[in-house]
Amino acid sequence: MTLGQKIAWDDTILPFQLDASDMRGRLARLDGVLDGILRQHDYPPAVEALVAEMALLTALIGQTIKLRWKLSLQVQTDGPVRMIATDYYAPQDEGEMARIRAYAAFDRDRVTDERPFDQLGKGYFSVVIDQGAGSDPYQGITPIAGGSLSACAEAYFAQSEQLPTRFELSFGKSTERGESEHWRAGGIMVQHMPKASPGITGGGTGEGGLLVADDVVGEDGEENWNRVNILLDTVEALELIGPSVAPADLLVRLFHEEAPRAYEFQPVRFGCTCSEDRVRQSLSIYSVRDIETMTTEEGIVTADCQFCGAHYRLDPATLGFDAPDKPNDDE
Numbered sequence: 001m002t003l004g005q006k007i008a009w010d011d012t013i014l015p016f017q018l019d020a021s022d023m024r025g026r027l028a029r030l031d032g033v034l035d036g037i038l039r040q041h042d043y044p045p046a047v048e049a050l051v052a053e054m055a056l057l058t059a060l061i062g063q064t065i066k067l068r069w070k071l072s073l074q075v076q077t078d079g080p081v082r083m084i085a086t087d088y089y090a091p092q093d094e095g096e097m098a099r100i101r102a103y104a105a106f107d108r109d110r111v112t113d114e115r116p117f118d119q120l121g122k123g124y125f126s127v128v129i130d131q132g133a134g135s136d137p138y139q140g141i142t143p144i145a146g147g148s149l150s151a152c153a154e155a156y157f158a159q160s161e162q163l164p165t166r167f168e169l170s171f172g173k174s175t176e177r178g179e180s181e182h183w184r185a186g187g188i189m190v191q192h193m194p195k196a197s198p199g200i201t202g203g204g205t206g207e208g209g210l211l212v213a214d215d216v217v218g219e220d221g222e223e224n225w226n227r228v229n230i231l232l233d234t235v236e237a238l239e240l241i242g243p244s245v246a247p248a249d250l251l252v253r254l255f256h257e258e259a260p261r262a263y264e265f266q267p268v269r270f271g272c273t274c275s276e277d278r279v280r281q282s283l284s285i286y287s288v289r290d291i292e293t294m295t296t297e298e299g300i301v302t303a304d305c306q307f308c309g310a311h312y313r314l315d316p317a318t319l320g321f322d323a324p325d326k327p328n329d330d331e
Helices: 003-009 032-038 045-062 149-161 219-232 237-241 247-258 276-283 288-294
Strands: 012-018 023-030 070-077 081-089 098-106 123-130 138-143 165-174 182-192 260-262 266-270 301-304 311-314
Touching: 012 247, 023 032, 023 045, 023 247, 032 045, 032 098, 032 182, 032 266, 045 070, 045 081, 045 098, 045 149, 045 165, 045 182, 070 149, 123 149, 138 149, 149 165, 165 219, 165 237, 182 219, 182 237, 219 247, 237 247, 247 260, 276 311
Parallel strands: 098 266
Antiparallel strands: 012 023, 012 260, 012 266, 023 182, 070 081, 070 123, 081 098, 123 138, 165 182, 301 311
């Protein structure tokens, strides 16, 4: 393995298909993306782990959808971690990078030493698909349940899409020799093709009666589904995270009897869409009087991006729909 190969596998998503078992999937590795997300904030370890898991799920799910614009995952709870929000922005042109951003809102004094998922409490996990201008966003919601964020995502696909879906994830701080400690994450998503999923009525076998993957596998797909899951159970954490095993090699290790077929890598990077223009646009619904209540003692309006930490300082006279010094868009 060369250093170039190692770097090339980081921050990529590999689409694949298992022809012998009628499955499709994604294999993702995140390195610099996680560094870009987590270094913006001083998160406790449990919160870092939740954000890492959420970002990895976002990469895997986002690449499966024929997106024209954005996929968003969000967790809202009454626990110490009140919210986790992530966005996956689809590449605009062939060969371009996709972008991911994420952040968490939490009460530091309520975060405990318990496992990360226990910091969430009661709430919901949502998936929003926004195809951009001219279309209405789609949203699907499922309760926080199952013991992990990946279990919540599996329940979403079973409940909302009736697609049997399985995630196997690994993430943590890497301590490779000669390198500074940093976060790495890797994971596999496998999904039965839609034609194998029957119509379901009534409750499921999951927590609180939620549908789970096994509930939505049709009889004609059950044998394949069980076999692929048994194979996926054999994957090791270091194989998922890398960087020693190439993603395509890992597919062969796990699924060589399932006729794996890999497609082109999708590179991904940390990226935020915030800008001064977007801040101004978000404030354009307010009046001059409203803007006055937002003005600091220094005579400015400030705004911070929760995703990337960007700090904006704006002249209040230029803000709002009735601003006296509203910028001329034609200039």
